[in-house]
Amino acid sequence: MTQTVPGFDRLTVEPGKMGGQPCIRGYRFTAEHLVELHVNGWDDERVIEAFPFIEPEDIRQALGYALSLIQREIYIPQAESA
Secondary structure: OOEEEOOEEEEEEOOOOHHHOOEEOOOOOEHHHHHHHHHOOOOHHHHHHHOOOOOHHHHHHHHHHHHHHHHHOOOOOOOOOO
16 A cells, blocks of 8 residues: 655655655655765756656655654764773
8 A cells, every 4th residue: 555654745655665665656766765866966957867757846855854854863972982
């Protein structure tokens, strides 16, 4: 059964697809992959040119999803040992 990620209607999750990772609108293309492309210097135009099924809103939602995950994490530095 396909579900959308709450708050991200273009990110879908299916237990048997891509290990249950959030995908772009049911495609076998994960939000993680899209964010990774951006981290590696791909701009929106290059992504859309290479993957024509990707739309600007897909990119926005994948980045927004990544941000929502970061905002849930708390970094607590460890004290340096003497």
